[in-house]
Amino acid sequence: MSEIKIGKNAIENLTRGMYEDSRIIYREYIQNAADQIDYAIKHALFDEDLFIDIKIDKNGRNITIKDNATGVRRDMVESTLAYVADSDKIKGEAKGFRGIGRLGGLAYCEKLRFITTAKGEKQKTIMTWDAKALSKMLDDETVRDAAGTILQKIISYEYEECPIDDHYFIVEMLGITNENVDLLDTEKVKEYIALNAPVPYDSKFYYKQKIYEYLKKKGFPKNEYKIFVDGEDIQKLYTTTLFERNPAGQRRKYDDVYDIKIQEFYNDNGELLAWMWYGISRFEKQIPYPLNETAGIRLRQSNIQIGNERTLAPLFKEARGNLYFIGEVHAVHKGLTPNARRDYFNENSVRNEFEAQLKYFFHSTxxxxxxxxxxxxxxxxxxxxxYKKEDEYSKKKGRFISDREKQKIEHEIEVAKTEDEKAKRELTRLKTKAESDEVFRVVLMHIEDNHKKSLKNAGFSKPNPKALTSPIPEEHPQKKKKGYLVDELSNLPDKQRKLVSRIYDIIARNLPPEQSEELINKIQEELKNGKKNSLN
Structure with a gap:
């Protein structure tokens, strides 16, 4: 049997065809660096802070990603970095294990360079991949070389002296292509890393302590790393405030995160599949996204995001449900294996159990x-x-423009009373439910507090103000004044007042409220000032 050939298209699938968002390459290199930091900490190799440092040279169109973990020994560089899909990392333990992520950078730059040394070596290794030459060979239909042959043609090595105590691994993407300038947008890169990479929670998100206490209790690692972008220490973007835009387009607060709740998910064998935390707010509406960058329940493994804010939406009872929440589902079962794109898990029985458990919780809770x-x-x-309708009646009393308007408002009050009675019964039911549901009890308490503020802002300072007026007509109305606006026109005969009342009624029924009120008030003033000739 002849040797099986793997064609050059395999390289294209692992570079150009792998990711939809070029920024994912940051996640891939951060993931590899985090694995080496884990290894160094586990074996107590260094007595210093370990970090991942990213520098973006927008003018030179270059990106540098450096970690100060173990580095790679010179005799291991080729087998570690040049061998494709041949990683010695353990699936289910290491964050990256396929041995393909490092190739991703070839799709976005002219040269990809790995510079590394391990402690105790006097030289650093500089491994250069000619991404521009690779692109030409992939596009040239006359090139029929196998994937391995092509890689041998584009890889070169250099060696330079370095201090014997140095230990690091550097990724350089040189000459970022015009199609991938997003990689050079520092602010977008910071946001991407804050959402996707294994970084700590921001200090402003003070519920993080509850998460850390849970992790400590379960014996789970935090999986948090110091990651810098152009000198800025990147942290997750979670806060306790939710924002919307006002009519002028300005950002304003509309809700708060008052607490978080932690939930665990087990399979039928009692094995932990995942745990999650979610924020408790008043759930005013779907959280505006991307104004609130962390909107939606996000899926993570080893504290690295899987997919995006929409990944778990299909498991909700309705698609909009996911964006009512902030939170994270952390997958922990070793059978949950991310696919090559890291946008979801490979299909297997564990994934099926995972989805079933989440779906039940999302639907039932x-x-x-x-x-x-x-x-x-x-x-x-x-x-x-x-209360507003009764207040309107009270203010109108003595200044109704017609019987029609008076009767209309009285009817609206009766309808509002009926609706309010139904609402009170609904609130009684919800308060009963809250007695046995600690999460909903918190939600309802803050909704009630916000309602009291709304009452005060509307001019009803008491939580349960009495009816401001009785809209029901008296059984024996007095024959004097009925309380209409035209009664103020004592300088006009009854016949003319009736005509004015009809005119006011027509205006009120045919113009918007503000316009009709303004016009009626102008006519009223004119007539009160004695200008009767306008009706003669």
Whole structure:
């Protein structure tokens, strides 16, 4: 049997065809660096802080990613870096294990360079991959070389003296191509790394201590690393404040994260599949994204994001459900293996169990949580609507423009009262539910507090103000004044006042409220000033 040939298209699939977002290459190199830092810490190799440092040279179109972990010994460089899909990392333990991620940089630059040395060596190894030449060979249909032959043609080695105590691994992507300038956008890169890489929570997210206590109790590693981008220490973007845009387009706060809840997911054998935390807010609405960069329940493994904010959306009862929350699902079972793109897990029985457990929790717990929160908010809105309608009646009393308007508002008050009674029954039901649901109890408490603020802002300072007026007509109305606007026009005969009342009614029914009110007030003032001739 002749030797099996692996064609050059395999290289293209592992470089150009691997990722939709070029920034994923940062995640791949950070992932490799994190594995080496883990190894150095596990074996207590160094007595110093270990870090990953990224520098972006926008003008020179170069990117440097350096870690000060173990580095690679000179005699191991070729087998470690040139052999494709031949990693000696253990699946389920190392963050990267396929031995293909390092090739990703070839798709985005003209030269890819690895510079490394291990402690005790006097020389550093400089391994250069000619990405520009590779691109030409991949595009040239006359080149029929096997994948291995092509790689041998584009790889070269150099060696330079270095201090014997040095230990590092540097990735240089030189000459970033025009199609991939996003890699040079420092702010976008910082945001990408903050969302995707294994970095610590920001100090402003003070619920992080609850997460750390859980990890300590379970004996799980934090999987957090010091990652710098142009000198800035990158941290996760979670905060306790949720934002929206006001009509002027400015950012403003609309909700808070009042606490977090931790949940675990086990399979039928009692093995832990994953754990998660999610934020508890008033669940005012879907969290505006990307204004709130961390919106949605995110999937992570070894504290590295899998996919994006939409990855877990299909497991919710309705697609919008995921964006009512912030939070993270951390997969821990070794049977949950990320696919080559790291946008989800390979299909197997463990993944099926994982999805079933999450789906049940999302449907039975998270879905009712934001649905009942909305019911509570709507119920409280009915109360405010009634008070506003009664207040409108009270202010109108003595200045109705017609019987039609008076009767209309009285009817609206009766309808609002009926709706308010229904809302009170709904609130009673929800408060009963909250007695046995600690999470919903927190949600309902803050919805009620926010309702009291809304009452105060609307001018109803008491939580349960009494009806401001009785809209029901008296059984024996007095024959004097009925309380209409035209009654103020005492200088006009009854016949003319009735005509003015009809005119006011027509205006009110045919113009928007603000315009009709303004016009009616102008006419009223004119007539009160004695200008009767306008009707003669």
């Amino acid at each position: 998270l879905h009712p949580l934001y649905i009942d929160a909305n019911r509570a908010k709507n119920a409280y809105k009915k109360e405010i609507a009634l």
